[in-house]
Amino acid sequence: MNGYSIPKATLGRLPQYLAYLRSLPEMRHTISATAIAKALSLGDVQVRKDLAAVSGAGKPKIGYETDQLITDIESHLGCERLTNAVLVGAGKLGRALLDYDGFEDFGVKIIAGFDCNETALKKGAKEILPIRDIGAYCRKHDVKIGIITVGGGSAQDVCDKLVESEVEAIWNFAPVALKVPNGILLKQENLALSLAYLNNQISK
Amino acid sequence: MNGYSIPKATLGRLPQYLAYLRSLPEMRHTISATAIAKALSLGDVQVRKDLAAVSGAGKPKIGYETDQLITDIESHLGCERLTNAVLVGAGKLGRALLDYDGFEDFGVKIIAGFDCNETALKKGAKEILPIRDIGAYCRKHDVKIGIITVGGGSAQDVCDKLVESEVEAIWNFAPVALKVPNGILLKQENLALSLAYLNNQISK
Numbered sequence: 001m002n003g004y005s006i007p008k009a010t011l012g013r014l015p016q017y018l019a020y021l022r023s024l025p026e027m028r029h030t031i032s033a034t035a036i037a038k039a040l041s042l043g044d045v046q047v048r049k050d051l052a053a054v055s056g057a058g059k060p061k062i063g064y065e066t067d068q069l070i071t072d073i074e075s076h077l078g079c080e081r082l083t084n085a086v087l088v089g090a091g092k093l094g095r096a097l098l099d100y101d102g103f104e105d106f107g108v109k110i111i112a113g114f115d116c117n118e119t120a121l122k123k124g125a126k127e128i129l130p131i132r133d134i135g136a137y138c139r140k141h142d143v144k145i146g147i148i149t150v151g152g153g154s155a156q157d158v159c160d161k162l163v164e165s166e167v168e169a170i171w172n173f174a175p176v177a178l179k180v181p182n183g184i185l186l187k188q189e190n191l192a193l194s195l196a197y198l199n200n201q202i203s204k
Numbered sequence: 205m206n207g208y209s210i211p212k213a214t215l216g217r218l219p220q221y222l223a224y225l226r227s228l229p230e231m232r233h234t235i236s237a238t239a240i241a242k243a244l245s246l247g248d249v250q251v252r253k254d255l256a257a258v259s260g261a262g263k264p265k266i267g268y269e270t271d272q273l274i275t276d277i278e279s280h281l282g283c284e285r286l287t288n289a290v291l292v293g294a295g296k297l298g299r300a301l302l303d304y305d306g307f308e309d310f311g312v313k314i315i316a317g318f319d320c321n322e323t324a325l326k327k328g329a330k331e332i333l334p335i336r337d338i339g340a341y342c343r344k345h346d347v348k349i350g351i352i353t354v355g356g357g358s359a360q361d362v363c364d365k366l367v368e369s370e371v372e373a374i375w376n377f378a379p380v381a382l383k384v385p386n387g388i389l390l391k392q393e394n395l396a397l398s399l400a401y402l403n404n405q406i407s408k
Contacts, residue, residue, distance in 0.1 A: 011404060012397040016381070041381055076404075083403050092300035097395070099296060102379055106400035144406055145399070169402040175306055177220070177245055185405055187398050191301070193216040194391050195349070196310035198373040199287050200215060200280075201389055202348055 006076060010050045015105040016040055017050070018073045021066060032063030078107030084143045086167075088158045089150035090115040090128045093173060097147065098126050111141060116154075131161065138165035145169045152176040210280065214254045219309040220244055221254070222277045225270060236267030282311030288347045290371075292362045293354035294319040294332045297377060301351065302330050315345060320358075335365065342369035349373045356380040 020039055024031065037047040051064065055072040058064045074080060082104060087094055090113045098113050113128040114137075115121075121128040129137060137143070146162035148155055148170065155174035162170055169185035172178050180186045224243055228235070241251040255268065259276040262268045278284060286308060291298055294317045302317050317332045318341075319325075325332040333341060341347070350366035352359055352374065359378035366374060373389035376382050384390045 005404065008397070008401050011400050012394055015396070015400075041383070077400065078403055083406070085399070092296050092303060096296035096300055100395070103396050103399055106396045106403060108399050108403050145402055168406045171398060171402060179245070185402055187402050189395075189398055190216055191304070191393075192219070192307050192310045192312075193212070194375060194393055195289070195307055195312050196215050196219075196281065197212050198349055198375060198389055198391050199282055199310060199312050200209065202287070202372045
Protein backbone atom coordinates (compact mmCIF):
# COMPACT_ATOMS: atom_id res chain seq x y z
CA MET A 1 0.00 0.00 0.00
CA ASN A 2 1.52 3.32 -0.93
CA GLY A 3 1.36 6.39 1.21
CA TYR A 4 -1.33 8.59 -0.32
CA SER A 5 -5.05 8.41 -0.42
CA ILE A 6 -7.33 8.06 -3.43
CA PRO A 7 -11.02 9.01 -3.57
CA LYS A 8 -13.42 6.45 -2.08
CA ALA A 9 -15.41 6.28 -5.33
CA THR A 10 -12.25 5.46 -7.28
CA LEU A 11 -11.35 2.82 -4.72
CA GLY A 12 -14.80 1.31 -5.25
CA ARG A 13 -14.24 0.90 -8.97
CA LEU A 14 -10.74 -0.59 -8.72
CA PRO A 15 -11.91 -4.21 -8.23
CA GLN A 16 -14.04 -3.86 -11.35
CA TYR A 17 -11.01 -2.71 -13.37
CA LEU A 18 -8.91 -5.44 -11.83
CA ALA A 19 -11.39 -8.21 -12.69
CA TYR A 20 -11.61 -6.97 -16.26
CA LEU A 21 -7.85 -6.63 -16.74
CA ARG A 22 -7.24 -10.10 -15.31
CA SER A 23 -9.80 -11.51 -17.77
CA LEU A 24 -7.91 -10.21 -20.82
CA PRO A 25 -5.92 -12.64 -22.96
CA GLU A 26 -2.21 -12.68 -22.10
CA MET A 27 -1.20 -11.41 -25.51
CA ARG A 28 -3.00 -8.14 -24.79
CA HIS A 29 0.03 -6.17 -23.64
CA THR A 30 -1.47 -2.69 -23.64
CA ILE A 31 -4.93 -1.24 -23.17
CA SER A 32 -6.45 2.24 -23.37
CA ALA A 33 -8.67 3.91 -20.79
CA THR A 34 -11.27 4.25 -23.54
CA ALA A 35 -11.36 0.50 -24.16
CA ILE A 36 -11.77 -0.18 -20.44
CA ALA A 37 -14.52 2.43 -20.17
CA LYS A 38 -16.39 0.87 -23.08
CA ALA A 39 -16.08 -2.68 -21.74
CA LEU A 40 -17.40 -1.68 -18.32
CA SER A 41 -20.02 0.87 -19.43
CA LEU A 42 -18.29 3.63 -17.53
CA GLY A 43 -17.55 7.22 -18.53
CA ASP A 44 -14.34 7.82 -20.43
CA VAL A 45 -13.28 10.76 -18.28
CA GLN A 46 -14.00 8.88 -15.06
CA VAL A 47 -11.88 5.89 -16.05
CA ARG A 48 -9.07 8.18 -17.19
CA LYS A 49 -9.09 9.98 -13.81
CA ASP A 50 -9.28 6.74 -11.83
CA LEU A 51 -6.35 5.18 -13.66
CA ALA A 52 -4.34 8.40 -13.41
CA ALA A 53 -4.82 8.29 -9.62
CA VAL A 54 -3.36 4.80 -9.32
CA SER A 55 -0.98 4.49 -12.24
CA GLY A 56 -0.21 7.94 -13.67
CA ALA A 57 -1.09 8.91 -17.23
CA GLY A 58 -1.23 6.36 -20.04
CA LYS A 59 0.99 6.76 -23.10
CA PRO A 60 -0.60 8.75 -25.96
CA LYS A 61 -2.20 6.44 -28.57
CA ILE A 62 -1.06 3.34 -26.67
CA GLY A 63 -2.58 3.56 -23.21
CA TYR A 64 -1.39 1.45 -20.30
CA GLU A 65 0.81 -1.61 -20.09
CA THR A 66 -1.66 -4.21 -18.86
CA ASP A 67 0.68 -5.96 -16.41
CA GLN A 68 1.86 -2.71 -14.85
CA LEU A 69 -1.71 -1.47 -14.47
CA ILE A 70 -2.74 -4.71 -12.76
CA THR A 71 0.22 -4.42 -10.37
CA ASP A 72 -0.58 -0.78 -9.58
CA ILE A 73 -4.25 -1.52 -8.87
CA GLU A 74 -3.36 -4.53 -6.71
CA SER A 75 -0.93 -2.38 -4.80
CA HIS A 76 -3.61 0.25 -4.12
CA LEU A 77 -6.06 -2.38 -2.99
CA GLY A 78 -3.43 -3.86 -0.73
CA CYS A 79 -3.88 -7.25 -2.43
CA GLU A 80 -0.27 -8.27 -2.10
CA ARG A 81 -0.63 -8.43 1.68
CA LEU A 82 -4.10 -9.25 2.99
CA THR A 83 -5.28 -7.52 6.16
CA ASN A 84 -6.86 -9.97 8.59
CA ALA A 85 -10.36 -9.30 9.90
CA VAL A 86 -12.70 -11.13 12.26
CA LEU A 87 -16.44 -10.92 12.54
CA VAL A 88 -18.56 -11.16 15.70
CA GLY A 89 -22.16 -12.37 15.48
CA ALA A 90 -22.82 -15.40 13.32
CA GLY A 91 -26.45 -14.71 12.45
CA LYS A 92 -27.68 -14.59 8.84
CA LEU A 93 -25.93 -11.34 7.97
CA GLY A 94 -22.74 -12.43 9.71
CA ARG A 95 -22.67 -15.72 7.87
CA ALA A 96 -23.44 -14.01 4.55
CA LEU A 97 -20.39 -11.78 5.08
CA LEU A 98 -18.24 -14.73 6.21
CA ASP A 99 -19.13 -16.63 3.04
CA TYR A 100 -18.57 -13.69 0.70
CA ASP A 101 -15.10 -13.98 -0.79
CA GLY A 102 -15.16 -10.69 -2.72
CA PHE A 103 -13.51 -8.86 0.17
CA GLU A 104 -10.14 -10.36 -0.71
CA ASP A 105 -10.19 -8.38 -3.95
CA PHE A 106 -10.09 -5.35 -1.66
CA GLY A 107 -7.17 -6.65 0.36
CA VAL A 108 -9.13 -7.87 3.39
CA LYS A 109 -9.64 -11.44 4.54
CA ILE A 110 -12.21 -12.38 7.18
CA ILE A 111 -10.35 -15.26 8.79
CA ALA A 112 -12.84 -16.30 11.48
CA GLY A 113 -16.21 -15.56 13.02
CA PHE A 114 -17.01 -15.37 16.73
CA ASP A 115 -20.25 -15.96 18.53
CA CYS A 116 -21.43 -16.30 22.11
CA ASN A 117 -21.64 -20.08 21.70
CA GLU A 118 -19.36 -21.94 24.04
CA THR A 119 -18.02 -24.35 21.45
CA ALA A 120 -16.29 -23.81 18.13
CA LEU A 121 -18.37 -24.54 15.04
CA LYS A 122 -17.44 -25.13 11.46
CA LYS A 123 -19.84 -23.19 9.23
CA GLY A 124 -19.02 -23.27 5.54
CA ALA A 125 -15.37 -22.52 4.90
CA LYS A 126 -14.68 -20.57 8.08
CA GLU A 127 -14.60 -21.31 11.77
CA ILE A 128 -17.02 -19.81 14.26
CA LEU A 129 -15.19 -19.57 17.59
CA PRO A 130 -16.40 -18.79 21.10
CA ILE A 131 -16.19 -15.09 21.88
CA ARG A 132 -14.07 -15.62 25.02
CA ASP A 133 -11.15 -16.64 22.76
CA ILE A 134 -11.22 -13.46 20.68
CA GLY A 135 -8.39 -11.56 22.40
CA ALA A 136 -5.83 -14.34 22.11
CA TYR A 137 -6.93 -15.14 18.54
CA CYS A 138 -6.68 -11.54 17.32
CA ARG A 139 -3.23 -11.04 18.80
CA LYS A 140 -1.98 -14.35 17.43
CA HIS A 141 -3.24 -13.66 13.90
CA ASP A 142 -2.48 -9.93 13.83
CA VAL A 143 -6.14 -9.03 13.23
CA LYS A 144 -6.56 -5.37 12.25
CA ILE A 145 -10.30 -5.10 11.54
CA GLY A 146 -13.29 -6.20 13.64
CA ILE A 147 -16.73 -6.52 12.05
CA ILE A 148 -19.79 -6.34 14.32
CA THR A 149 -22.96 -8.13 13.23
CA VAL A 150 -24.57 -8.74 16.60
CA GLY A 151 -27.80 -7.08 17.73
CA GLY A 152 -27.85 -3.51 19.05
CA GLY A 153 -28.03 -4.65 22.68
CA SER A 154 -24.60 -6.27 22.81
CA ALA A 155 -22.76 -4.23 20.16
CA GLN A 156 -20.92 -1.91 22.58
CA ASP A 157 -19.73 -4.90 24.63
CA VAL A 158 -18.44 -6.57 21.49
CA CYS A 159 -16.83 -3.34 20.36
CA ASP A 160 -15.01 -3.00 23.70
CA LYS A 161 -13.78 -6.60 23.37
CA LEU A 162 -12.47 -5.91 19.86
CA VAL A 163 -10.66 -2.79 21.06
CA GLU A 164 -9.09 -4.80 23.89
CA SER A 165 -8.09 -7.34 21.25
CA GLU A 166 -6.05 -4.56 19.61
CA VAL A 167 -7.87 -4.20 16.30
CA GLU A 168 -7.32 -0.85 14.58
CA ALA A 169 -10.69 -0.49 12.88
CA ILE A 170 -14.32 -1.43 13.57
CA TRP A 171 -17.00 -1.96 10.90
CA ASN A 172 -20.34 -1.85 12.69
CA PHE A 173 -23.61 -3.22 11.27
CA ALA A 174 -25.52 -2.99 14.56
CA PRO A 175 -27.99 -0.09 14.53
CA VAL A 176 -26.44 1.74 17.48
CA ALA A 177 -23.86 4.50 17.84
CA LEU A 178 -20.68 2.98 19.26
CA LYS A 179 -18.04 4.70 21.38
CA VAL A 180 -14.43 3.92 20.53
CA PRO A 181 -11.18 5.35 21.95
CA ASN A 182 -9.19 7.89 19.95
CA GLY A 183 -7.06 6.24 17.30
CA ILE A 184 -9.56 3.50 16.47
CA LEU A 185 -11.29 3.90 13.10
CA LEU A 186 -15.05 3.37 13.17
CA LYS A 187 -17.25 2.87 10.11
CA GLN A 188 -20.97 2.70 10.80
CA GLU A 189 -22.86 0.70 8.18
CA ASN A 190 -26.54 1.45 7.84
CA LEU A 191 -28.18 -0.70 5.22
CA ALA A 192 -31.55 0.95 5.77
CA LEU A 193 -30.04 4.27 4.75
CA SER A 194 -29.77 3.39 1.07
CA LEU A 195 -33.33 2.16 1.10
CA ALA A 196 -34.54 5.31 2.83
CA TYR A 197 -32.75 7.35 0.20
CA LEU A 198 -34.43 5.48 -2.65
CA ASN A 199 -37.79 5.78 -0.92
CA ASN A 200 -37.30 9.50 -0.40
CA GLN A 201 -36.49 9.91 -4.10
CA ILE A 202 -39.42 7.92 -5.50
CA SER A 203 -41.96 9.31 -3.09
CA LYS A 204 -41.78 12.80 -4.52
CA MET B 205 -43.80 12.71 2.28
CA ASN B 206 -43.36 16.38 1.57
CA GLY B 207 -41.97 17.80 -1.60
CA TYR B 208 -38.38 18.75 -0.82
CA SER B 209 -35.26 16.84 -0.27
CA ILE B 210 -33.11 16.67 2.87
CA PRO B 211 -29.45 15.64 3.03
CA LYS B 212 -28.82 11.88 3.03
CA ALA B 213 -26.83 12.11 6.26
CA THR B 214 -29.75 13.85 7.99
CA LEU B 215 -32.11 11.21 6.64
CA GLY B 216 -29.85 8.57 8.13
CA ARG B 217 -30.11 10.06 11.62
CA LEU B 218 -33.89 10.53 11.59
CA PRO B 219 -34.73 6.97 12.75
CA GLN B 220 -32.38 7.48 15.69
CA TYR B 221 -34.20 10.68 16.70
CA LEU B 222 -37.54 8.97 16.17
CA ALA B 223 -36.67 5.99 18.36
CA TYR B 224 -35.47 8.30 21.13
CA LEU B 225 -38.50 10.61 20.98
CA ARG B 226 -40.89 7.66 21.03
CA SER B 227 -39.11 6.33 24.12
CA LEU B 228 -39.77 9.51 26.14
CA PRO B 229 -42.46 9.49 28.85
CA GLU B 230 -45.79 10.93 27.64
CA MET B 231 -45.64 13.81 30.08
CA ARG B 232 -42.54 15.15 28.31
CA HIS B 233 -44.31 17.68 26.09
CA THR B 234 -41.29 19.62 24.88
CA ILE B 235 -37.65 18.84 24.25
CA SER B 236 -34.60 20.84 23.20
CA ALA B 237 -32.15 19.96 20.44
CA THR B 238 -29.41 20.08 23.10
CA ALA B 239 -31.14 17.41 25.21
CA ILE B 240 -31.53 15.15 22.16
CA ALA B 241 -27.88 15.69 21.18
CA LYS B 242 -26.75 14.77 24.67
CA ALA B 243 -28.91 11.66 24.87
CA LEU B 244 -27.65 10.36 21.53
CA SER B 245 -24.00 11.48 21.82
CA LEU B 246 -24.33 13.68 18.75
CA GLY B 247 -23.07 17.21 18.11
CA ASP B 248 -25.34 20.02 19.19
CA VAL B 249 -25.04 21.92 15.91
CA GLN B 250 -25.68 18.80 13.86
CA VAL B 251 -28.89 17.96 15.73
CA ARG B 252 -30.06 21.57 15.48
CA LYS B 253 -29.53 21.54 11.69
CA ASP B 254 -31.18 18.15 11.25
CA LEU B 255 -34.27 19.14 13.19
CA ALA B 256 -34.47 22.50 11.42
CA ALA B 257 -34.51 20.64 8.08
CA VAL B 258 -37.53 18.54 9.05
CA SER B 259 -39.42 20.68 11.55
CA GLY B 260 -38.23 24.30 11.35
CA ALA B 261 -36.60 26.07 14.27
CA GLY B 262 -37.43 25.18 17.87
CA LYS B 263 -38.80 27.85 20.21
CA PRO B 264 -36.12 29.75 22.17
CA LYS B 265 -35.61 28.27 25.67
CA ILE B 266 -38.35 25.70 25.06
CA GLY B 267 -37.31 23.68 22.04
CA TYR B 268 -39.69 21.47 20.13
CA GLU B 269 -43.12 20.11 20.92
CA THR B 270 -42.41 16.39 21.17
CA ASP B 271 -45.57 15.20 19.38
CA GLN B 272 -45.14 17.62 16.51
CA LEU B 273 -41.49 16.67 16.08
CA ILE B 274 -42.40 12.96 15.97
CA THR B 275 -45.07 13.66 13.35
CA ASP B 276 -42.66 15.74 11.24
CA ILE B 277 -39.94 13.07 11.33
CA GLU B 278 -42.41 10.32 10.50
CA SER B 279 -43.68 12.38 7.60
CA HIS B 280 -40.13 12.80 6.24
CA LEU B 281 -39.44 9.12 6.58
CA GLY B 282 -42.71 8.32 4.84
CA CYS B 283 -43.79 6.22 7.82
CA GLU B 284 -47.45 7.04 7.53
CA ARG B 285 -47.65 5.17 4.24
CA LEU B 286 -45.20 2.29 3.77
CA THR B 287 -43.68 1.75 0.33
CA ASN B 288 -43.80 -1.90 -0.67
CA ALA B 289 -40.60 -3.63 -1.74
CA VAL B 290 -39.74 -7.16 -2.86
CA LEU B 291 -36.42 -8.94 -2.77
CA VAL B 292 -35.07 -11.45 -5.30
CA GLY B 293 -32.52 -14.04 -4.20
CA ALA B 294 -33.19 -15.83 -0.92
CA GLY B 295 -29.61 -16.72 -0.01
CA LYS B 296 -28.08 -15.74 3.34
CA LEU B 297 -27.90 -12.02 2.61
CA GLY B 298 -31.40 -12.02 1.11
CA ARG B 299 -32.86 -13.76 4.12
CA ALA B 300 -30.98 -11.47 6.50
CA LEU B 301 -32.59 -8.47 4.77
CA LEU B 302 -36.02 -10.16 4.72
CA ASP B 303 -35.82 -10.75 8.46
CA TYR B 304 -34.60 -7.26 9.31
CA ASP B 305 -37.57 -5.17 10.38
CA GLY B 306 -35.70 -1.88 10.79
CA PHE B 307 -36.55 -0.85 7.24
CA GLU B 308 -40.10 0.01 8.26
CA ASP B 309 -38.74 2.84 10.39
CA PHE B 310 -37.60 4.27 7.08
CA GLY B 311 -40.99 3.88 5.43
CA VAL B 312 -40.22 0.74 3.43
CA LYS B 313 -41.65 -2.74 3.92
CA ILE B 314 -40.20 -5.81 2.19
CA ILE B 315 -43.40 -7.78 1.70
CA ALA B 316 -42.04 -10.89 -0.02
CA GLY B 317 -38.95 -12.60 -1.33
CA PHE B 318 -38.58 -14.37 -4.68
CA ASP B 319 -36.27 -17.14 -5.70
CA CYS B 320 -35.82 -19.45 -8.66
CA ASN B 321 -37.42 -22.29 -6.71
CA GLU B 322 -40.58 -23.59 -8.32
CA THR B 323 -42.61 -23.72 -5.13
CA ALA B 324 -43.48 -21.10 -2.56
CA LEU B 325 -41.68 -21.41 0.77
CA LYS B 326 -42.39 -19.96 4.15
CA LYS B 327 -39.11 -18.70 5.65
CA GLY B 328 -39.46 -16.85 8.93
CA ALA B 329 -42.18 -14.22 8.78
CA LYS B 330 -42.17 -13.70 5.03
CA GLU B 331 -43.03 -15.75 1.96
CA ILE B 332 -40.47 -16.79 -0.63
CA LEU B 333 -42.31 -17.06 -3.94
CA PRO B 334 -41.28 -18.51 -7.30
CA ILE B 335 -39.74 -15.86 -9.57
CA ARG B 336 -42.20 -16.53 -12.41
CA ASP B 337 -44.97 -14.95 -10.30
CA ILE B 338 -43.11 -11.69 -9.70
CA GLY B 339 -44.82 -9.54 -12.36
CA ALA B 340 -48.36 -10.31 -11.23
CA TYR B 341 -47.39 -10.00 -7.56
CA CYS B 342 -45.72 -6.60 -7.95
CA ARG B 343 -48.63 -5.14 -9.90
CA LYS B 344 -51.17 -6.51 -7.43
CA HIS B 345 -49.34 -5.15 -4.38
CA ASP B 346 -48.15 -1.88 -5.92
CA VAL B 347 -44.48 -2.72 -5.34
CA LYS B 348 -42.22 0.28 -5.91
CA ILE B 349 -38.78 -1.05 -4.95
CA GLY B 350 -36.96 -4.21 -6.06
CA ILE B 351 -33.97 -5.49 -4.11
CA ILE B 352 -31.50 -7.78 -5.89
CA THR B 353 -29.50 -10.25 -3.80
CA VAL B 354 -28.78 -12.90 -6.44
CA GLY B 355 -25.30 -13.66 -7.78
CA GLY B 356 -23.68 -11.49 -10.42
CA GLY B 357 -24.49 -13.92 -13.22
CA SER B 358 -28.26 -13.56 -13.06
CA ALA B 359 -28.53 -10.01 -11.70
CA GLN B 360 -29.27 -8.31 -15.05
CA ASP B 361 -32.01 -10.87 -15.82
CA VAL B 362 -33.59 -10.24 -12.44
CA CYS B 363 -33.26 -6.50 -12.92
CA ASP B 364 -35.07 -6.72 -16.28
CA LYS B 365 -37.84 -8.73 -14.66
CA LEU B 366 -38.24 -6.14 -11.92
CA VAL B 367 -38.41 -3.33 -14.46
CA GLU B 368 -41.09 -5.28 -16.40
CA SER B 369 -42.90 -5.67 -13.08
CA GLU B 370 -43.10 -1.86 -12.97
CA VAL B 371 -40.98 -1.11 -9.91
CA GLU B 372 -39.61 2.44 -9.78
CA ALA B 373 -36.33 1.76 -8.02
CA ILE B 374 -33.73 -1.01 -7.84
CA TRP B 375 -31.37 -1.64 -4.92
CA ASN B 376 -28.62 -3.93 -6.19
CA PHE B 377 -26.30 -5.99 -3.98
CA ALA B 378 -24.91 -8.11 -6.83
CA PRO B 379 -21.35 -7.07 -7.71
CA VAL B 380 -22.14 -6.11 -11.32
CA ALA B 381 -23.06 -2.87 -13.05
CA LEU B 382 -26.73 -3.07 -14.08
CA LYS B 383 -28.39 -1.32 -17.00
CA VAL B 384 -31.80 0.20 -16.32
CA PRO B 385 -34.07 2.30 -18.55
CA ASN B 386 -34.33 6.05 -17.99
CA GLY B 387 -36.67 6.91 -15.17
CA ILE B 388 -35.75 3.92 -13.02
CA LEU B 389 -33.69 4.75 -9.94
CA LEU B 390 -30.70 2.49 -9.37
CA LYS B 391 -28.69 2.27 -6.15
CA GLN B 392 -25.63 0.06 -6.29
CA GLU B 393 -24.68 -1.35 -2.88
CA ASN B 394 -21.11 -2.42 -2.46
CA LEU B 395 -20.44 -3.82 0.98
CA ALA B 396 -16.80 -4.42 0.20
CA LEU B 397 -16.34 -0.71 -0.42
CA SER B 398 -16.59 0.26 3.25
CA LEU B 399 -14.12 -2.45 4.12
CA ALA B 400 -11.74 -1.33 1.39
CA TYR B 401 -11.98 2.19 2.73
CA LEU B 402 -11.12 1.10 6.29
CA ASN B 403 -8.27 -1.02 4.97
CA ASN B 404 -6.93 1.85 2.91
CA GLN B 405 -7.00 4.10 6.00
CA ILE B 406 -5.30 1.71 8.42
CA SER B 407 -2.66 0.56 5.97
CA LYS B 408 -0.98 3.93 5.81
